[in-house]
Amino acid sequence: MTLIYEASRAGRRATAQAPSSRDDCGGIPERFLRDTQARLPEVSELQAVRHYTRLSRKNFSIDTEFYPLGSCTMKYNPRASNTLAMLPEFLARHPEAPASRSQGYLACLYDLQQILKAVTGMRGVSLTPTAGAQGEFAGVAMIKAYHEARGDQGRTEILVPDAAHGTNPASAVMCGYRIREITTGSDGDVDIEALRSVLGPQTAGIMLTNPSTVGVFDRGIETIARMVHDAGGLLYYDGANLNAILGKVRPGDMGFDVIHMNLHKTFSTPHGGGGPGAGPVGVSDRLLPYLPVPMVARDGDGYRWLTEEDCPQSIGRLHAFAGNAGVLLRAYVYALMLGREGMPRVAEFSALNANYLLKRLQAAGFEAAYPERRATHEFILTLRRQAKSLQVNTMDFAKRLLDYGVHAPTTYFPLLVPECLLIEPTETEDMETLDGFVAAMVSIQREAEEDPDLVRGAPHTMSVKRLDDVRAARELDLAWKGNG
């Protein structure tokens, strides 16, 4: 497929679009006009439409295929969320518009703050962080601000289990902390003795994902919370897997002091491909003063922004505005559609679907990484047997699944399980789709035994073959530099 830049011809343009000369820019002051042409592709409107439509047909997306990408919660994005978030009154609102002209938008954000507080059991919420990783950064920065405000300067370490998302240690290091890794026990829970051996006056906090990335709920969470608090540390909840417990168990009740939520996962806003996210943070009483601004407050009959003036101890701003407006609105609509009754059904059906899929795959001969544990909303298979006896590994299975019309589950993560597939069906899939996934896996297993090269050479039906990811990583080439 050609790049749109390669289709470019000097002077060609869609009549409905950009002005072709400075004279056409009536009304824009001279000092704002650029002196050199922007390097944009010059194509007709029809060429542009065809180019992007063709590209979209190469997409493997939640709108076209089953997408059981573990820990990413790729569930259906309700169209009603799109429709309502794109009401012209929302779309046309300028981010610099005064609060008096933005009361409807502010009311939505205020309600969303309240809903997220209620469903997580936290005392305050800021919607500002624009992604999970930024929420993590904000969360750890608040932990740091808390210790510093108390003059507790010796706390230099953050504890992170070895099963954690890589963003956890990265966020803590960005905030100036040293990382101490804690091992995961063979049952998938945090090893309490390992935790005890590293806790001390140097402990600033612990970052936990619960349910963890190995797809089990840590049964020792109350003990962990007590131990960390007794040592003077705080508990950080990574909300990546919040879908599993939504409306059933609240991180605030488990003893967590700070949580980030991935609204683009749990609250079903579109994501993937690097699109905009939302990683709001919620906090317990002790971290309330440090929440990032701006937030929304109720003020008599109306609403207003809370800024540094209202929150002098805030860790500050992370973004020019209060998060990605369109994403927050979609999440708000989704939350309202679920309501108090719908939230626990998300957790129930995502756990039911995951456990159904796990049991059926085990019955078909696949090996679960934690066979003695009930799955939460996701679970891990290990294909180490296939890799050893058939020389067909997890990546081969994943690529062959594409030929069967299934997006590959997460592969080779978490790192502590060899040859693993992390599978998260989500609550929005029906039984026929789950059965279809099992049938595809059984079929690939048979192919691996009878014709292994077929699986090793997959995918065969996609618009691109298996990519050379080694060469892509070694010879990074990210920017189109022109035809010469």
Add this chain to the structure above:
Amino acid sequence: MSNIPSELKYAKSHEWVRDEGDGTVVVGITDHAQEQLGDLVFVELPEVGSLLNAGGECAVVESVKAASDIYSPMSGEVVAVNAALEEAPETVNEDAYGDGWLFKLKLSDLGEADELLDAEAYGAQIEAEEH
């Protein structure tokens, strides 16, 4: 079964150590480690002259699957690094015990060698990890 030369010593964290007999050792990652990581795409080495502690993080290897810290198996001063790896990280995959070496240490505590595993014990550890 991966290759575990009997003349080398090993750390639990999958580094190998070759005694040069002059108070220096050469360090790399084992064949098993490179196999588990897959194709390496990036290697970050310690600086010559830096002082390392046994068990401390000292280098990073990155593959298409993961980035992993390398821990120094012994304490000492870095006297040489395999700078060729920056351009050709795949050498570690191709020749983990030879041209794929990472760095050379001038030891500060020769006694630490007793803490390391021999080939048999390291082989047993890999075996145990797989089950």
